[in-house]
Amino acid sequence: MAEIIRIKKGLDIPLSGKPSSEVKADNKTTLFAICPDDFPGPVWKAVVKPGDSVAAGDPLLKDKAYGKILLVSPVSGTVTEVKRGERRHIDYISIIKQQDDSNAENRPKASSPEQIRQAMLESGLWAMMRQRPYDIVPDPEVAPRDIFVTSFDSAPLAPEMLDAENTKWLEKGLRALAKLTTGKVFLGVKAGSSISSQAATVYEFEGPHPAGNVGTQIAAIKPVNKGETVWTLDAVTAAKIGKLCEEGKLDFSVSVALTGPLVKNPHIVSTFAGAALSGLLDGQLKSDSDIRIISGNVLTGIKTSKDGFLHYPYRQITVIQEGNHADEFMGWASVSPMKYSVKRSFPAFLRGLSKPFDFDARIKGGHRAMILSGEYDKVFPFDIYPEYLLKAIIAGDIDRMEKLGIYEVAPEDFALPEFVDTSKIELQKIVREGLDNLRKELS
Amino acid sequence: MKGLKKKIDSVKPQFEKGGKFEKLHSVFDGFYTFLFTPNETSGSGVHIHDSNDSKRTMIMVVIALLPCCLFGMWNVGLQHALAIGDTDHSLLHLFFYGFWAVLPQILTAYIVGLGIEFVVAQIRGHEIQEGFLVSGILIPMICPVETPCWMLAVAVAFAVIFAKEVFGGTGYNFLNVALVTRAFLFFAYPSQMSGDHVFVSLGESAAVDGFSGATPLGQLASSAGQAEVLGVTGSPLSLADMFLGLYPGSWGETSTLCILIGLAILLATGIASWRIIVSGVVGALLMSVLANNFATPLYPVTYLSPVEQLCLGGFAFAIVFMATDPVTACRTNIGKYIYGFLIGAIAIIIRCYNTGYPEGAMLAVLLMNCFAPLIDYCVVNANINRRLKRTIVKN
Numbered sequence: 001m002a003e004i005i006r007i008k009k010g011l012d013i014p015l016s017g018k019p020s021s022e023v024k025a026d027n028k029t030t031l032f033a034i035c036p037d038d039f040p041g042p043v044w045k046a047v048v049k050p051g052d053s054v055a056a057g058d059p060l061l062k063d064k065a066y067g068k069i070l071l072v073s074p075v076s077g078t079v080t081e082v083k084r085g086e087r088r089h090i091d092y093i094s095i096i097k098q099q100d101d102s103n104a105e106n107r108p109k110a111s112s113p114e115q116i117r118q119a120m121l122e123s124g125l126w127a128m129m130r131q132r133p134y135d136i137v138p139d140p141e142v143a144p145r146d147i148f149v150t151s152f153d154s155a156p157l158a159p160e161m162l163d164a165e166n167t168k169w170l171e172k173g174l175r176a177l178a179k180l181t182t183g184k185v186f187l188g189v190k191a192g193s194s195i196s197s198q199a200a201t202v203y204e205f206e207g208p209h210p211a212g213n214v215g216t217q218i219a220a221i222k223p224v225n226k227g228e229t230v231w232t233l234d235a236v237t238a239a240k241i242g243k244l245c246e247e248g249k250l251d252f253s254v255s256v257a258l259t260g261p262l263v264k265n266p267h268i269v270s271t272f273a274g275a276a277l278s279g280l281l282d283g284q285l286k287s288d289s290d291i292r293i294i295s296g297n298v299l300t301g302i303k304t305s306k307d308g309f310l311h312y313p314y315r316q317i318t319v320i321q322e323g324n325h326a327d328e329f330m331g332w333a334s335v336s337p338m339k340y341s342v343k344r345s346f347p348a349f350l351r352g353l354s355k356p357f358d359f360d361a362r363i364k365g366g367h368r369a370m371i372l373s374g375e376y377d378k379v380f381p382f383d384i385y386p387e388y389l390l391k392a393i394i395a396g397d398i399d400r401m402e403k404l405g406i407y408e409v410a411p412e413d414f415a416l417p418e419f420v421d422t423s424k425i426e427l428q429k430i431v432r433e434g435l436d437n438l439r440k441e442l443s
Numbered sequence: 444m445k446g447l448k449k450k451i452d453s454v455k456p457q458f459e460k461g462g463k464f465e466k467l468h469s470v471f472d473g474f475y476t477f478l479f480t481p482n483e484t485s486g487s488g489v490h491i492h493d494s495n496d497s498k499r500t501m502i503m504v505v506i507a508l509l510p511c512c513l514f515g516m517w518n519v520g521l522q523h524a525l526a527i528g529d530t531d532h533s534l535l536h537l538f539f540y541g542f543w544a545v546l547p548q549i550l551t552a553y554i555v556g557l558g559i560e561f562v563v564a565q566i567r568g569h570e571i572q573e574g575f576l577v578s579g580i581l582i583p584m585i586c587p588v589e590t591p592c593w594m595l596a597v598a599v600a601f602a603v604i605f606a607k608e609v610f611g612g613t614g615y616n617f618l619n620v621a622l623v624t625r626a627f628l629f630f631a632y633p634s635q636m637s638g639d640h641v642f643v644s645l646g647e648s649a650a651v652d653g654f655s656g657a658t659p660l661g662q663l664a665s666s667a668g669q670a671e672v673l674g675v676t677g678s679p680l681s682l683a684d685m686f687l688g689l690y691p692g693s694w695g696e697t698s699t700l701c702i703l704i705g706l707a708i709l710l711a712t713g714i715a716s717w718r719i720i721v722s723g724v725v726g727a728l729l730m731s732v733l734a735n736n737f738a739t740p741l742y743p744v745t746y747l748s749p750v751e752q753l754c755l756g757g758f759a760f761a762i763v764f765m766a767t768d769p770v771t772a773c774r775t776n777i778g779k780y781i782y783g784f785l786i787g788a789i790a791i792i793i794r795c796y797n798t799g800y801p802e803g804a805m806l807a808v809l810l811m812n813c814f815a816p817l818i819d820y821c822v823v824n825a826n827i828n829r830r831l832k833r834t835i836v837k838n
């Protein structure tokens with residue numbers, strides 16, 4: 001029996017638009033893109049140019065430092081655009097799909113640690129892992145103390161992470177991962193789940209979001225100390241690693257949940273990584289104006305548009321009202337039962353705080369200094385004082401950041417504190433900048 | 444509302460940089476965001492936010508203060524009627540006497556305090572912050588009803604500038620602004636701030652025979668030996684009178700009942716920390732029991748029972764509304780227990796054993812404001828050591 005860990009601090013935000021389990025296949029989408037910003041850490045260099053034809057699994061980008069970590073094309077077709085932003089920064093590389101063979105097969109099977117590493121680096125699956133500290137794509141030169149895999153997503157409206165196909169391959173993936181560390185592979189599963197593993201140590205997690213975040217699981221199982229590195233990934237990536245190593249098949253298919261209050265029939269679509277959103281969302285939205293399309297969930301997702309693409313982790317799209325024309329009169333005095341607050345300072349709690357609410361993207365207030373105390377702690381299940389850590393980051397005090405536990409956290413761990421924050425401070429941005437500065441200073 | 448919004452939007456450019464009223468930008472912005480919740484949507488990080496903001500938070504505190512405030516006005520009228528022998532005790536008559544008596548103070552506090560906030564916000568290019576909405580009503584409530592408005596104005600200006608703005612404004616001050624105002628009045632104008640006449644508004648009329656306008660704690664502090672606590676007319680105060688607040692004092696803080704109503708609102712909305720309040724009451728009760736066990740005529744306040752200690756004076760008000768000010772209190776949960784406990788204990792110690800100060804709650808909170816960062820420092824350091832130990836054990 002796996003040990004059960006109860007997460008008490010956290011919050012399940014009752015956003016409306018939960019997806020049904022109905023799965024529809026997406027046959028329309030032909031445009032796909034890989035956005036290097038989804039894979040923070042390395043500086044990415046394009047290895048293709050527009051007009052090149054690529055097969056699924058062929059490299060599009062490689063990292064500048066080692067030239068070993070690749071980002072690969074999810075489909076076979078022609079590179080249409082290498083979109084660059086300021087200072088020649090690559091925003092995305094798009095590919096138009098021409099053949100129907102998005103399962104790159106016949107790659108070498110891998111069984112020794114070195115082969116597995118190589119297979120992961122070359123298949124783009126390496127870039128789908130993260131390391132702590134810094135929450136970046138793992139440095140291939142550093143061996144991890146342990147590897148943490150989460151098998152469920154507890155974020156608002158997140159779908160089930162594993163489908164039947166991936167569940168089948170998970171154990172193989174865990175076995176491969178176990179060869180890459182002298183420590184252990186830990187698998188976090190939802191309480192009551194039937195997933196078990198021989199290769200990994202399984203812990204069951206019970207409680208509200210962020211119970212499914214791998215950061216929460218690390219903090220509960222074995223926190224990261226200074227000088228240590230751990231790898232984190234989700235079970236889908238682990239399953240794909242399993243399939244790759246065992247059968248030499250690289251699988252780019254993904255199940256994406258269309259969710260949120262503005263989606264007509266929230267359901268699941270099966271497509272390929274990096275799909276253009278225009279086809280996925282065609283005819284699915286309740287409204288076309290004043291909307292915010294998020295690739296991902298409402299806490300950590302990336303704001304995009306109908307012309308945008310599916311971003312890593314290729315799991316969910318959420319559509320909510322933008323709300324920037326709401327012009328709410330004296331909102332601070334509102335007695336509307338539809339305004340959600342964990343504070344009970346709005347009468348919504350009389351309606352029931354677990355009933356679904358239609359959130360919009362407004363920050364619903366002004367930016368202030370930190371005023372209320374203890375707000376963050378209530379939704380932050382770490383043995384860390386988030387307020388003090390944030391202050392150390394803002395002050396740029398590296399010594400204090402280290403002491404207060406910066407090596408243990410990732411920006412996503414601060415998503416819920418940011419949601420409940422009365423002072424509307426951009427906490428995830430602060431943490432991201434803090435981690436980047438720390439890495440720059442210490443490298 | 445759309446019409447109003449359009450109208451305001453049409454004059455908005457004049458208040459922006461380069462506009463005719465550029466210097467009033469912060470003021471305009473303050474009123475604008477007061478009328479219309481900003482339409483700003485999230486630019487980074489989370490895409491949705493909790494509806495609670497700092498305006499709502501401050502308004503909830505003001506609402507929590509209302510029972511005390513309204514009762515206080517009525518009680519000013521009642522004490523006045525008792526003091527001059529007026530037999531008309533109708534609710535509205537008493538209330539409106541008190542209302543007119545304290546209105547100038549409330550206006551003074553708000554005009555001076557918000558005026559300074561507006562100017563500073565403009566100079567710094569900030570939005571106007573709402574902190575003073577609460578301080579502005581708290582300040583008159585913890586002052587005697589007869590405090591001259593000019594003194595109040597000086598004290599408010601001192602507190603807002605030197606206790607808050609020099610540190611960066613709301614969220615950065617380390618001392619509670621309302622209490623600094625009160626302390627300034629107490630120490631700068633000691634003779635006008637104590638004694639028989641400041642706590643009861645007599646108006647133009649003469650007092651009845653046997654009148655005593657001193658607060659219960661004031662009476663005890665100046666008495667020799669065990670004394671009875673008397674009301675304004677010279678009749679003894681019952682415990683019920685103390686609980687309901689039917690005695691002279693700083694006008695907003697006498698009624699423990701109304702404070703409990705305010706407390707319920709603060710706790711229900713999760714704005715005040717129950718940790719501070721619980722440990723504060725425990726600290727005060729323990730100290731009162733101790734003091735009461737060793738009661739001595741040298742320190743007459745020690746004869747008060749623990750329950751009387753909680754009901755009289757400004758203690759209940761201070762622990763509910765002052766000690767829980769999140770900016771000046773401890774910010775860690777463990778720290779809050781220590782902070783609250785020490786406020787409770789020190790308030791009673793000052794009250795009992797320093798006859799120079801009839802009330803200790805204000806000084807206890809200010810003192811602990813100073814120590815709050817130190818307590819937090821120790822709590823956070825314990826966390827740091829725990830983290831360090833983890834690495835050492837491993838090696």
